[in-house]
Amino acid sequence: xxxxxxxxYAEIQDLCDKGDDFADNGDYHNALAHFWQAFDLVxxxxxxxxxxxxxxxxxxxxNFLDKDFQAGVEHLSQxxxxxxxxxxxFIHMRLGQCQLEIGNLDRATDELLRAFALEGDDIxxxxxxxxxxxxxxxxxx
Numbered sequence: 001x002x003x004x005x006x007x008x009y010a011e012i013q014d015l016c017d018k019g020d021d022f023a024d025n026g027d028y029h030n031a032l033a034h035f036w037q038a039f040d041l042v043x044x045x046x047x048x049x050x051x052x053x054x055x056x057x058x059x060x061x062x063n064f065l066d067k068d069f070q071a072g073v074e075h076l077s078q079x080x081x082x083x084x085x086x087x088x089x090f091i092h093m094r095l096g097q098c099q100l101e102i103g104n105l106d107r108a109t110d111e112l113l114r115a116f117a118l119e120g121d122d123i124x125x126x127x128x129x130x131x132x133x134x135x136x137x138x139x140x141x
Contacts, residue, residue: 004051012038012051016058028066035059053082057091064094072098089118097131109138116141
């Protein structure tokens, strides 16, 4: 696979760092604006680049934090078509949480179980306890 040129990669990194700062301060609108600017710099086809995976994960995480769960499902599901997303416990957990919040209980169970299988209880340590409780009520773990 080709590499993203150093200049473009540095610009992507800078935009994502700024997006992270905005998200950390609860300014989800500006965070998303920066993440989308970074995503626009990823070459086509975007699904070929692991850079797209972590940008879409950041977008989906920001959607979750902003309680825009439908957008979170959309963007985290899109990330699953990019390299190394399947098997990433954080992406599975966030996607499962968003699925639960919009009422897709079977999909939520599947994604949360994947996260649990990869990381155990630890992946849920800083999350609302309702997600692990939901999983334990649905699956014998």
